[in-house]
Structures are given as structure tokens and as C-alpha cells.
Amino acid sequence: NAGVTQTPKFQVLKTGQSMTLQCAQDMNHNSMYWYRQDPGMGLRLIYYSASEGTTDKGEVPNGYNVSRLNKREFSLRLESAAPSQTSVYFCASSEGPGLAGGDEQFFGPGTRLTVL
């Protein structure tokens, strides 16, 4: 099992460019998440998908869109990248969609994105 995979691992964009970060999991999990990690701020939730066919905003959704393509895949799109979106992006999945908050989340290796 590969677990959670993310592509690309690194990306440099110019301001205004668009790109899509891909995430896939092979654990048959129902729930998937996108976080960004910035120095001194921990990880912050951008969007999540509790189950296939549903997506919801997290703490910092502005400037991003997501697509839950199927049960395995959850993509994150930056339509017009800004320097403030320079960050490390993590995708995660959990068994879900249990609502109690106790599921372990399994994380991908992250994508380091730089916006110039």
C-alpha cells in the first residue's frame, strides 16, 4: 500500500499562474483533507471532504478550490497564485465519515509550493 500520495513534490509558480495539486489514497478511506503548513502556525485546514460527493471549507479556504474526483482522489486548485500561498501543502485521509473527531488522519509527503 502506498498510503497517501501527492504530486508534485515541489513547484514554483509566478504570481497569477494556476495549478492543481493532486492527492490519492489507496486505503479506501471516506474522508480527505487539505492542509497548509506555515512556519510558526502549525497546519491549517483549507478544505475537506467528509465523504465522496461532499466538500466543505476549512479555516483558510480563500484562493483555493477543491474537487473530490472519486473516493480515492481529492485535488486542490489554485486559480491565480499569490505569494501569500507559498507554503507546504499536505493532503490527508481518514476512515470517516464518523463525526466524533477521533479518527487518525494519514498524511501524504507534502508539496512545497513557492509563488514568486
Add this chain to the structure above:
Amino acid sequence: AQTVTQSQPEMSVQEAETVTLSCTYDTSENNYYLFWYKQPPSRQMILVIRQEAYKQQNATENRFSVNFQKAAKSFSLKISDSQLGDTAMYFCAFGEYGNKLVFGAGTILRVKS
């Protein structure tokens, strides 16, 4: 909204010694979960330990244990017999309804030989 505070940006410990990382949180909920995740230099996030708020007994996982004080909203992580492989960033996280995680800012732990 829940908040999680880790007041120690960096800590160091000698190999084989014990270290405690602090975490406090704020919530109005009664039932919830708390987690400690580890992020080594490889950047891969790994679950260390999980605590259910309605369980009074502190969770333990081998050399890792927690001191959960619900009334004080405190959730510290104790690492016994520290090993070089424990060098990492440690994040305390609150599990919200809907399985969303709210993370603290993290504590960098360096284990010295």
C-alpha cells in the same frame, strides 16, 4: 472555535532522558479527542498518541504517554528514554466534530547524544 497553544517553540533533551512537551487548548465542547503528531525532518506526519476526552485514564504508547487534565484543558506529552529518532517537530491537535483537526504551532524537539 477551538484553539490549541504550544508554548515551547523548541526543546532539547539528552538521549535516554525524559522530556515533557506542553499543550493547552480552549473549547466549549465536552466530548472530543486530542492528538500528538510527530513530523521528523522527512516531513512525514505520523500519529504518536490519541486521547478521548471522556476517558479519564491517560493514554500510553510504549515510551510515549500523556498527562490529560480536562478541567485545566491541558494535554502534555511525556517521552521517556529519549532516542535520536525522536528528533522532530511535535504537534498537538484537537479533533473537532466532523473529524477536522486544529493544530498547535508545534514544538521542535532535539535529542542530543
